[in-house]
Amino acid sequence: MIEIRNVSRIYYDTAGLPVEALQAVSLEIREGEFLSLIGPSGCGKTTLLRLIAGLDLPRSGELFIEGRAIEKPSHERGYVFQQAALFPWKTVEENIAIGLKARHIYKEKKGLVPEYIHLVGLDGFSKSYPHELSGGMMQRVAIARALINKPKVLLLDEPLGALDAFTRIELQDTIRRIRRETGTTIVLVTHDVDEAIYLSDRIAIMTARPGKINEIIKVEINSERDRNRDDFIGLRRRALEKLHLAGVVYANVQGGGEAI
Amino acid sequence: MNSETDISKKYWKPKSKWWFAAAVLSIAAAAAVNALVPDVQTVNTSYYRIVLAAFIAALLALWTTPVLARKLRHKLYHYSQFIAAAGLLLAVLDLLTTKSDILKLPFFPGPAQIIEVLFTERNTLFICTVYSLRLFFAGLACGVVLGIATGVMIGWNRQWNYWLFPVLKVVGVIPPVAWIPIALAVFPTSFYAGIFLLVLTSWFSIAFMVATGIESTPKAYFEVSRTLGANDRFLLFHVAIPNAVPSIFTGIATSAGMCFMTLVIIEMIGAKAGLGWYINWAKAWASYDKVYASIVIMGVAFCIILGVINVFRNYFLRWQKGTVR
Incomplete structure (x- = not known):
């Protein structure tokens, strides 16, 4: 559904020297799949996600969604930032309704707002302002705000990165449920191997300098995913080995082996 | 808590x-x-x-x-x-x-004796207060409207920023009362001259605050809005301007103080009504009790004005309740 062909992007560091954020990356994202981009900081995973969103443009190469070139942001590609970026002057329901308002379909579609508040589990908070919410609740609002537009793909940029461990696990389950209920295609950027295995169908492992996709791992666990079962642990080991081979140091991770 | x-x-x-x-x-x-x-x-x-x-x-x-x-x-x-x-x-x-x-x-x-004057002179004082407040609100209102409009232009549009910002910087630092001789010569009545000076007093500081508020909008707000289907118009009216509202109120509150000062000076120099004029007139008769009475009214009036601004502010910024103001 989304095709990324030979995409490169360069940025200039503080000294003015060019750094290859992405080098000739190609990837295909299938309809309805959950794909994670994982890798160390600076490997270009967020850059790639922003290119898919249309927030940035590649230096060379092309991106397509359903055969059409991606040139600018659109409501068909919803984006959730690490910091929820809710509008502090709007209540939960007003934040979620932004997409409908921006597209001038609020009057016909405002019935969707309570539906999506319910979907992300925030019943009873519709009139709250962002400063009254916890970090996890804010991300729930951000996810609902992106989903109300019924996007073709939901792009999650480390949405759980700033949350504590308990909230993170809770939200991972919510994301799984939302995916089951809506069938949305999802691309997740993360640096948490367990999170990637727990949620994804495929995991693209990226490396830095130059940023590129090193390997794609298929997650073939069909039943409920248990972080302590052998198949999960095996995948975790495999993913971490790939990251090690790619020169990434992951210390103190169970089953991860020694860093090289 | x-x-x-x-x-x-x-x-x-x-x-x-x-x-x-x-x-x-x-x-x-x-x-x-x-x-x-x-x-x-x-x-x-x-x-x-x-x-x-x-x-x-x-x-x-x-x-x-x-x-x-x-x-x-x-x-x-x-x-x-x-x-x-x-x-x-x-x-x-x-x-x-x-x-x-x-x-x-x-x-x-x-x-x-001051209380006595407040009672015996109540008709004159009342009329003077009404005159002063009329000039004050007319001038401040024009300044607020112009200030918000220019501030939005400067903060949002680079072409306007190029032309207006330098003007703002230069004209903004000139004390408004320096224009009094010119204002009194150019405008047909002292009321319009007063409005002109109050506009000068409030326009630039409000415009500056509004522009700063708009420019300080986090980039993520714009980006997230664009992925939700927003166009430029939406970004301006639903993202940038709401983000500038706290600075708009800071600008209004500070320029209200400056306007009050300008107001009294203009009235003392050029006007034929108002509390400033009354002070000058009473001084000429050596009726200092009346001067004090006028000063008391000014103090009370300005407290009420600030209170009213605060009521509006609390309403528009109710989403900030509990967070740092």
């Missing part, structure tokens, strides 16, 4: 009945001093006594009203220390002036 600690953070000694008693007694003492000590200066002190008695009655009425909300009572207790000090100050001033002539007339009229 529970509401108990909340109250004691917001109010000073919100539960102290003793300070409230001290406040009532202190005002009563001021009244007693005025009633019992014989006058040296010739003053009609009955207005002063009526005011003090009415004030005590109001305090007691507020205190005894059973329907009175707890919050209001906390507020009453909060101000008790101030009221107590004010009562003592009045008594001392009364003793130094009306009762002894230690501080001489006409420069230092006693509190009783």
Whole structure:
């Protein structure tokens, strides 16, 4: 559904020297799949996600969604930032309704707002302002705000990165449920191997300098995913080995082996 | 945080009945001093006594009203220390002036004399206050509208920024009162000249604050809006301008203060009505009691103006409740 062909992007560091954020990356994202981009900081995973969103443009190469070139942001590609970026002057329901308002379909579609508040589990908070919410609740609002537009793909940029461990696990389950209920295609950027295995169908492992996709791992666990079962642990080991081979140091991770 | 600690953070000694008693007694003492000590200066002190008695009655009425909300009572207790000090100050001033002539007339009229003037001159003072407020609000309103409009242009559009920002910087630092001779020569009446000067006073500081507020909008707000289907118009009216609202109110509050200053200066120099004009006129007659009366009204009026601005601010910024303002 989304095709990324030979995409490169360069940025200039503080000294003015060019750094290859992405080098000739190609990837295909299938309809309805959950794909994670994982890798160390600076490997270009967020850059790639922003290119898919249309927030940035590649230096060379092309991106397509359903055969059409991606040139600018659109409501068909919803984006959730690490910091929820809710509008502090709007209540939960007003934040979620932004997409409908921006597209001038609020009057016909405002019935969707309570539906999506319910979907992300925030019943009873519709009139709250962002400063009254916890970090996890804010991300729930951000996810609902992106989903109300019924996007073709939901792009999650480390949405759980700033949350504590308990909230993170809770939200991972919510994301799984939302995916089951809506069938949305999802691309997740993360640096948490367990999170990637727990949620994804495929995991693209990226490396830095130059940023590129090193390997794609298929997650073939069909039943409920248990972080302590052998198949999960095996995948975790495999993913971490790939990251090690790619020169990434992951210390103190169970089953991860020694860093090289 | 529970509401108990909340109250004691917001109010000073919100539960102290003793300070409230001290406040009532202190005002009563001021009244007693005025009633019992014989006058040296010739003053009609009955207005002063009526005011003090009415004030005590109001305090007691507020205190005894059973329907009175707890919050209001906390507020009453909060101000008790101030009221107590004010009562003592009045008594001392009364003793130094009306009762002894230690501080001489006409420069230092006693509190009783100032209150007397407020009553006897009430018609003139009322008209002057209305004139001043009319000029103040007309000028400030024009300044706010122009300030918000230019601020939005500067903060949003680079072409406008290029042309307007330097003008803003240069004209903004000139004290508005420097334009008084020109304003009085160019405009047909002193009212329009006054509006012109008040606009000059408020326009630039508000425009500057609005532009800063718009430019400080986090990039993520724009990006997230664009992935939700927003166009430029939406970004301006639903993202950038709401983000600038807190700075808009800071700009309005500061320029209200500056406008009040400009207003009094213009009235003292060029106008034929208003509180500033009244001060000048009273000075010419050496009626300093009237000068003080006018100053008292200015103080009260400006407190009320700031209070009104605050009410609007709290309404528009209700989403900030509980966070740092």
